[in-house]
Amino acid sequence: MKSAIAFWNILLKDMKNYYLKPPNISWGIIFPFAWMLMMFLRTKTAFNIEEVFPGIVGMSILFGTTSMLSVTITFERKARSFERLLLAPISIELLITAKIAGAILFGIFNSIVPVLFSVLYFKAIVANWAVLIIGIILLSIISTLLGLFISVSAKEVFEAQTYSNFFRFPMIFLCGLFIPVSALPLIIRPLSYVLPVTYGVDALHHAISENGFLPLSIDLTILVVSCFLLFFISIYNIRRKWII
Amino acid sequence: MTDKILEVQGLKKSYNGFVAVNGISFHVNRAEIFGFLGPNGAGKTTTINMLIGMAKISEGRIFYKGKDLTDNIKKAQEIIGVVPDESNLYNEMNGFDNLCFCGALYGLSKPGREEKAHRLLELFGLKDAAGKKFMAYSKGMKRKLTIAAALIHEPEILFLDEPTTGIDVASVRQIRNLIKELNENGTTIFLTTHYIEEAERLCNRVAFIDKGEIIQIDSVEQLIKASRETNIIEIHFEPVNNDKTRLLEKLNEKFPGIECVFKNDSAIKIVSANKIDIAPVVNYLSAEGLFIYEARLIKPSLEDAFVKATGIEIDLMKKEKEKK
Numbered sequence: 001m002k003s004a005i006a007f008w009n010i011l012l013k014d015m016k017n018y019y020l021k022p023p024n025i026s027w028g029i030i031f032p033f034a035w036m037l038m039m040f041l042r043t044k045t046a047f048n049i050e051e052v053f054p055g056i057v058g059m060s061i062l063f064g065t066t067s068m069l070s071v072t073i074t075f076e077r078k079a080r081s082f083e084r085l086l087l088a089p090i091s092i093e094l095l096i097t098a099k100i101a102g103a104i105l106f107g108i109f110n111s112i113v114p115v116l117f118s119v120l121y122f123k124a125i126v127a128n129w130a131v132l133i134i135g136i137i138l139l140s141i142i143s144t145l146l147g148l149f150i151s152v153s154a155k156e157v158f159e160a161q162t163y164s165n166f167f168r169f170p171m172i173f174l175c176g177l178f179i180p181v182s183a184l185p186l187i188i189r190p191l192s193y194v195l196p197v198t199y200g201v202d203a204l205h206h207a208i209s210e211n212g213f214l215p216l217s218i219d220l221t222i223l224v225v226s227c228f229l230l231f232f233i234s235i236y237n238i239r240r241k242w243i244i
Numbered sequence: 245m246t247d248k249i250l251e252v253q254g255l256k257k258s259y260n261g262f263v264a265v266n267g268i269s270f271h272v273n274r275a276e277i278f279g280f281l282g283p284n285g286a287g288k289t290t291t292i293n294m295l296i297g298m299a300k301i302s303e304g305r306i307f308y309k310g311k312d313l314t315d316n317i318k319k320a321q322e323i324i325g326v327v328p329d330e331s332n333l334y335n336e337m338n339g340f341d342n343l344c345f346c347g348a349l350y351g352l353s354k355p356g357r358e359e360k361a362h363r364l365l366e367l368f369g370l371k372d373a374a375g376k377k378f379m380a381y382s383k384g385m386k387r388k389l390t391i392a393a394a395l396i397h398e399p400e401i402l403f404l405d406e407p408t409t410g411i412d413v414a415s416v417r418q419i420r421n422l423i424k425e426l427n428e429n430g431t432t433i434f435l436t437t438h439y440i441e442e443a444e445r446l447c448n449r450v451a452f453i454d455k456g457e458i459i460q461i462d463s464v465e466q467l468i469k470a471s472r473e474t475n476i477i478e479i480h481f482e483p484v485n486n487d488k489t490r491l492l493e494k495l496n497e498k499f500p501g502i503e504c505v506f507k508n509d510s511a512i513k514i515v516s517a518n519k520i521d522i523a524p525v526v527n528y529l530s531a532e533g534l535f536i537y538e539a540r541l542i543k544p545s546l547e548d549a550f551v552k553a554t555g556i557e558i559d560l561m562k563k564e565k566e567k568k
Contacts, residue, residue, distance in 0.1 A: 002351025009348035017336050080332035084393075087296060088349035089321040243300060244259070 006090045010098035018072050019106045028106070032060040032114040049122040054204035055177040056114045057136065062143045062177075062197060064110035066168055069103035069147035070160040077242075078157065086242070092235055100144045107140030124208070131216065132207035138223040139200030145230035146197075152237040176201045182213055196226035248310070249274045249401050249432045250295070255304035257290050257456075264290045266456040267304065272401070277423070277433040279447035279464075281440065283556050287456040288436045289329070292403055295434075296326050309400075322350070325399030329406040331386040335379035339370055339389050342378055343396055350397035357396065364392040368422065384415025391419065401432040408442060420446060444468075444546035452553045460553045464546055471544035471552055475516050479529065480538040483509040491532060499525060513542075 018024065035056045076082040085095050115132070118124040126132050146167060154160035173179055174188065175197040184192060192198045199219040206212040212219060250272040257265040265287040272278040282288050293299035295306060297317030305312055308320040333342045340361055347357025365371045368388045373381065381389065387407065394402060404423070408416040423446055427433050437443055443450055444464055451461040460467065488506050495504045495512075502516040502525070512529075514520055526536055542548075550556070 005351045005353070006349050009345060013334070013337075013345055017334065079335065080328065080330060081334050083298065083328065083332050084346065085349065086298065087321060087324075087326050089318055090349070091318065243298060 003090055003094055006088060007094055007098045007101075010085065010095065011101045014072065014099065014102035015105070018068065019102050019109075024068070024106070028060070028064060028110040029113050031063065032056055032110065033117065035059060036114065036117060049118050049124040050209045052178070053114070053118045053124050053208050054201050056118075057111045057204055058139060058175070058177050058197065058201045059172065060110040060114055061107040061136065061139050061200075062168060062171060065103045065107035065140055065143040066147040066150065066164045067161060068106055069100060069144050070151035070154060070164050071157055072103075073099065073148070073151040074154045074157050074160040077151075078155075092238060096148065096231070096235060096238065100141075100148055103144040103147060104137075104140045107143055108136060111136045111140070126208055127210045128207045131203065134220070135200060135203035135207050138203065138220065138227070139197065141227050142196045142200055142223055142230070145227060145234065148234045149230055149237075152234055152241060171195060171197050174198070176205075176213075180213065196223060196230075199223050199226075247273050249308065250434070251307040251310075252291075252295070253305045253307070255291065255294060255306065256302045257287075257294060257299065258302050264456055265294070268453070268456070268458045269304075270451055270458060270461055272432060272434055273449070274400075275427065275430050275432055276448040277427050277435060277446050279443035279450035280434065280436040280453060281438070281443055281450060281550060282436075282453035282554070283438070286453045288453060289405060290456075291453070292326075292405055292434070292436065296324055296403060297321055322397075323400040325394035325397070325402040327387075327391050327394045327402065327404045327407055329409065331378075331390040333378050333386070333390055333393055336377065338375050338377050339365060339381070340374040342389065343393055346393040347396040352397060360396050360398075364395060368392045369418065382412075382415075384411040384418075387411050387415065387419065388422075391422065395426070395431075399431070401434060402426065403434045405436050406438065407435070408437070408439065440545070440547040440550055450546065452550055454554045454556065460549075467549040467553075468544055468546055471548045473517065474544060474548070474552070475518065475520050476542040476544060476548060477514045477520050477522055478507065478538075478540055478542050479512045479514065479522075479526065479536060480540075481510055481512075481529070482535040482537070484534055486532065486534075494532075495525070495528070498528060 039052050039056070073082065086092075088095070119126065147164065150163045150167065151160055154163055171177070174184070174192045175181075175195050176192065181189060181192045181198060199214070199222045202212040202214055203216060203219040203223065206216045206219065248271045252271065253269050254267045255265055255269070256263070256267045268291065280288050280291065290299060294301050297320070301314060304314070306314045306317070306320075308323065313320045334345070337345065343361035343364060344357045347360060352360065365374050368391070370385060370389060370392070373385060378386065378389065391404070391407065407423070408419055411419075420442065423433060423435070435443065435447060447464055449461070449463050450467060452459040492504055492506065496502075501518060502514050502520060505513050505515075507513045514525065522539055526539060529536060
């Protein structure tokens with residue numbers, strides 16, 4: 001019960017202090033909207049929404065979660081308020097789960113705008129809503145954990161932002177967000193397979209057009225395994241680097 | 245139930261070949277104020293960090309309430325309250341919410357933590373600032389709220405790391421009174437400070453630490469008593485521009501039974517194992533061009549015990565700390 005109270009209040013505090021601030025809410029709306037508009041202007045015609053839908057959803061989640069979590073944790077560490085959390089009689093695993101829960105919810109929120117916009121305005125057809133929801137959740141978790149992985153290495157907020165971009169921008173091209181992995185040169189394709197976001201985007205392709213390049217079961221298995229791996233590697237790094 | 249709330253055996257911390265804390269052992273009795281004094285880099289904060297679970301232990305054991313919690317400091321965190329040397333609450337939250345959040349981290353229910361937050365705000369004279377954001381607080385207010393936050397779960401032992409450094413005189417007085425009050429109500433206090441007079445006024449027992457080792461540990465009375473055999477006289481004069489080192493050399497040469505040190509620009513401290521014949525010294529200093537207006541016998545203090553044990557001048561230690 002005590003742990004549940006601590007967990008809920010850490011999550012609530014992060015939501016109030018960071019994620020529900022007007023600039024972040026507007027980011028969650030404007031960013032995906034801008035991407036869709038850019039696609040529309042580029043093609044100057046009604047584009048195939050099913051093709052770009054997974055990319056825009058994936059981008060919105062990836063950019064929202066990675067930067068938010070890495071920046072907020074680095075900011076709290078810099079201000080030393082993170083010490084207060086480490087001093088609480090709760091396990092580091094629970095503390096980190098509470099910290100990432102806010103970013104995961106923020107990622108899911110970021111995906112709502114492009115989903116609604118695509119379905120209601122562009123009349124996109126979702127082949128499997130259950131897979132779409134699972135895909136969005138897993139993609140939010142894996143992107144958040146990438147943010148956590150980055151924040152463990154960053155000492156300053158600007159470092160967290162730089163490292164986030166270092167990871168994110170190549171992912172736009174490597175993870176099948178807008179360029180199918182099958183269309184990438186053979187030499188760089190192994191990189192795509194190493195990045196877990198690739199499998200999240202592929203799961204979204206399955207959900208929308210049933211047109212993934214890997215079987216859905218493989219996508220979901222790799223995503224779940226990657227989530228656990230990233231979580232425990234981050235916990236190990238936190239123990240090693242922050243409690244010296 | 246044991247009287248020792250905390251016991252440390254052979255605690256050691258080393259990183260990259262540097263030994264920050266070198267196998268120290270001590271204990272803290274229940275409901276006492278235990279002072280941990282030493283210069284910058286002596287190992288005070290490293291020791292505290294090991295005791296509260298913020299630093300890994302290289303060697304040694306830590307016992308809380310008689311239980312070996314070396315490998316499970318998380319368990320000890322339930323009975324620990326920590327006030328770090330810098331305030332670490334949330335700038336964007338107000339005083340009341342900060343306290344409630346800290347209460348929630350210890351699993352306090354909503355009504356429970358709200359009631360305690362109100363009580364602490366009242367006790368620390370921050371009731372009117374309860375709704376103000378932490379970033380808008382003065383340094384003294386920030387420090388008080390940080391102490392209040394460490395008390396929200398009613399810890400049995402409170403670690404205070406330099407609680408009065410860098411804040412206004414009125415807040416210093418208030419915090420010292422609060423520390424006394426808390427202790428009178430049964431809270432054990434582990435205090436690190438570079439203000440020796442603060443330790444002398446507040447602490448029951450004190451440990452002097454330097455270069456990672458405990459030099460001396462005893463009750464304040466015993467430590468002062470040990471210094472009582474020495475005679476100390478302070479001579480005050482108008483500030484001088486003379487070559488101080490040369491003047492001291494000449495003094496020590498001329499009066500071999502005494503030891504002279506400059507306390508500051510306008511005072512010399514004379515220490516001797518025997519009674520000091522002051523007239524020749526004063527005459528000599530006058531002849532050297534000093535305008536002497538006061539000479540007084542000094543009652544040995546904890547400061548003298550500290551200087552005697554560590555060889556470190558307090559003024560130097562304070563300056564180093566303030567520079568930091």
